[in-house]
Amino acid sequence: MALTEVSSNRCFGGWQKVFSHESATVGCTMKFGVYLPPQAEENRVPVIYWLSGLTCTEANFIEKSGAQRYAAKHGIILVNPDTSPRGLNIPGDSDSWDFGVGAGFYLNATQEPWKKNYRMYDYITKELIDIVTSNFNIAEGRQSIMGHSMGGHGALIAALKNPSLFKSVSGFAAICNPIACPWGVKAFTGYLGPRETGRWEEWDATELVKRYRGPPLGILIDQGLGDQFLHQLNPKNLIEASRSSMHPAVEYRERDSYNHSYFYIASFIEDHIKFHLDHLI
Numbered sequence: 001m002a003l004t005e006v007s008s009n010r011c012f013g014g015w016q017k018v019f020s021h022e023s024a025t026v027g028c029t030m031k032f033g034v035y036l037p038p039q040a041e042e043n044r045v046p047v048i049y050w051l052s053g054l055t056c057t058e059a060n061f062i063e064k065s066g067a068q069r070y071a072a073k074h075g076i077i078l079v080n081p082d083t084s085p086r087g088l089n090i091p092g093d094s095d096s097w098d099f100g101v102g103a104g105f106y107l108n109a110t111q112e113p114w115k116k117n118y119r120m121y122d123y124i125t126k127e128l129i130d131i132v133t134s135n136f137n138i139a140e141g142r143q144s145i146m147g148h149s150m151g152g153h154g155a156l157i158a159a160l161k162n163p164s165l166f167k168s169v170s171g172f173a174a175i176c177n178p179i180a181c182p183w184g185v186k187a188f189t190g191y192l193g194p195r196e197t198g199r200w201e202e203w204d205a206t207e208l209v210k211r212y213r214g215p216p217l218g219i220l221i222d223q224g225l226g227d228q229f230l231h232q233l234n235p236k237n238l239i240e241a242s243r244s245s246m247h248p249a250v251e252y253r254e255r256d257s258y259n260h261s262y263f264y265i266a267s268f269i270e271d272h273i274k275f276h277l278d279h280l281i
């Protein structure tokens with residue numbers, strides 16, 4: 001798979017790069033960011049994937065999270081893809097900020113006109129991981145995933161639907177129960193069809209956590225209590241649903257006054273990197 005280097009910047013002794021490639025899964029050119037810490041020049045190191053939220057490209061995390069400082073300190077490769085296919089001009093794909101472009105929801109659509117390209121779940125869990133594993137100095141099997149809002153949900157379903165693919169998963173202000181909130185209902189109706197099809201539960205983290213039967217999976221849910229979108233996120237539905245099925249228990253951290261922004265993410269990104277490191281050692 002040919003990668004084109006879009007940008008490369010020295011950063012905390014390592015490199016912040018952006019690559020593009022032709023994706024067979026989503027049928028368009030896709031971009032993703034990679035932070036390569038200094039340790040990766042000599043050694044194979046763990047990787048943590050980051051999935052961003054609604055309206056983001058690969059740039060938001062790179063420019064606003066401040067994660068590179070901690071990835072360099074702890075010797076972690078960070079990979080952050082875009083949030084949807086782009087440039088396809090599918091009718092309706094740019095009519096709203098919470099559906100279509102910038103809002104792929106990390107699932108595989110089943111409905112026209114989305115089902116051919118809106119396959120972000122397969123893109124992340126198969127194509128992107130293959131590309132990253134074969135092009136960078138990754139320590140085999142040592143990978144975790146985290147994300148924000150829609151991306152926190154994407155991280156949760158990628159881990160819950162693929163037991164043992166990731167050592168741990170974490171979410172900042174994750175949409176924890178999309179079938180129970182307006183963002184999720186809009187996206188699932190458009191991408192998956194009506195709820196009566198029975199397909200929604202296959203893509204909802206709170207439903208998936210109830211049926212998880214895989215090996216132990218570290219899960220951290222982080223939530224700012226000043227979050228303007230808290231009514232969309234429902235973290236407590238997931239915590240409650242996980243009580244009987246998840247061992248170890250899902251870790252839930254509340255942050256007084258923090259809102260939904262990257263200021264909140266930047267404040268706690270090192271905590272998440274350390275949480276994943278504990279599972280990646």
Ligand SMILES: N[C@@H](CCC(=O)N[C@@H](CS)C(=O)NCC(=O)O)C(=O)O
Pocket residue numbers: 052053054055056060064097148149150260261262
């Ligand atoms: N466009 C929405 C906000 C969307 C939003 O907050 N998106 C979050 C993810 S759900 C984000 O990361 N935005 C980009 C940024 O803050 O850099 C609005 O105007 O209310």
